Amino acid sequence: MNLAAVITAAGSGSRLGRDLPKALVPIDGVSLVRWAASYLASVTDRIVVTAPADAIDDFVAALDGVAARVSVVPGGSSRQDSVAVGLAELADLSDDDAVLVHDAARPFMPVAVFGRLLEAIEHHDAAIPVLAVVDTIVSGVGGEVEYLDRDRLGAVQTPQAFRIGAVRDAHKRAAADGIVATDDASLVLHYGYRLATVEGDPLGRKITYPEDLEAFERRFSSR
Numbered sequence: 741m742n743l744a745a746v747i748t749a750a751g752s753g754s755r756l757g758r759d760l761p762k763a764l765v766p767i768d769g770v771s772l773v774r775w776a777a778s779y780l781a782s783v784t785d786r787i788v789v790t791a792p793a794d795a796i797d798d799f800v801a802a803l804d805g806v807a808a809r810v811s812v813v814p815g816g817s818s819r820q821d822s823v824a825v826g827l828a829e830l831a832d833l834s835d836d837d838a839v840l841v842h843d844a845a846r847p848f849m850p851v852a853v854f855g856r857l858l859e860a861i862e863h864h865d866a867a868i869p870v871l872a873v874v875d876t877i878v879s880g881v882g883g884e885v886e887y888l889d890r891d892r893l894g895a896v897q898t899p900q901a902f903r904i905g906a907v908r909d910a911h912k913r914a915a916a917d918g919i920v921a922t923d924d925a926s927l928v929l930h931y932g933y934r935l936a937t938v939e940g941d942p943l944g945r946k947i948t949y950p951e952d953l954e955a956f957e958r959r960f961s962s963r
Contacts, residue, residue: 742837743858744786745899746826749773749799749844750815752792757950761792763844764802765953768960771802772947775847780840780899781808783854788829789844790815790822819843823924824911827904835905841924842899848956849899849944856938857901865906865933868925869940870894894937897944900925906933 749763749772758765763773777787785808791799793814803810811829815822823841830839838861840854853869860867873893879886900923910927914920921927929935947953 742833743784743840744788744830744833744837744904745780745784745840745842746823746830747773747776747780747787747789747842747844748815748819748822748826749776750790750792750819750822751845755948756953761795761798762947763791764795764798765947767847767953767956772847773799773844774802774806776842776844777803777806777808777810779847779849779851780842780854781806782851783858784840785809786830787811788813788826790826818920819922820911820914820920820924820927823907824915827908827911830904833904835903835908837904839902839904839907840899841902841907843946845947846898846944847947849897850941853897853938853941853944854899854901857899860936860938861901861903863934864936865903866925866928867901867936867938868923869897869899869944870937871897871940871942871944895940896923896925897940897946898923902928 751762753760753762764771787808787810789812791812799812816825857867873890877888877890906928910931914927
């Protein structure tokens with residue numbers, strides 16, 4: 741099957757305390773989006789990046805030289821909309837081809853996880869990387885508290901792998917039904933497609949707050 745990737749990178753850097761898009765924030769002198777694209781380029785030669793409409797040229801410059809055919813397009817008003825835009829750029833791919841949907845905010849997910857995902861979708865419509873939960877978890881914060889069994893819980897990461905026909909259909913139906921989700925696999929599962937899980941990796945940690953950025957900066961400085 742053919743393989744492409746979509747990277748969502750349209751978020752702001754406000755929670756990082758930066759005045760530029762989050763995906764352009766550098767670690768070790770390299771932007772988050774370039775790190776993410778460079779890792780993906782080891783498994784696919786076609787990548788679509790959804791970026792803020794007013795920063796397209798900056799993203800094109802940041803991605804120059806990545807060893808893949810990279811297209812930068814304006815993202816939507818939400819992550820879900822941005823993924824739909826990215827999928828539309830891959831309209832020439834057949835339903836049985838594959839796509840990895842990734843977030844620039846998880847730029848260091850190891851390539852080994854990509855391999856596990858792609859192996860899983862040989863027999864499923866979608867696959868997600870999951871990390872075991874190690875903290876004690878409760879629900880109902882601010883109200884009636886219930887302790888949850890962490891042995892039955894996991895933290896979902898990206899990239900997520902799909903047969904592209906499944907994720908296209910799920911996005912189309914969700915838009916028609918007014919359904920909004922925080923990730924694409926939950927949409928695919930909602931519409932009855934087969935979803936597998938694979939082992940994730942702590943290096944796939946999402947960069948959201950300054951301390952997340954600092955943790956990776958320390959990792960590079962200690963090399």
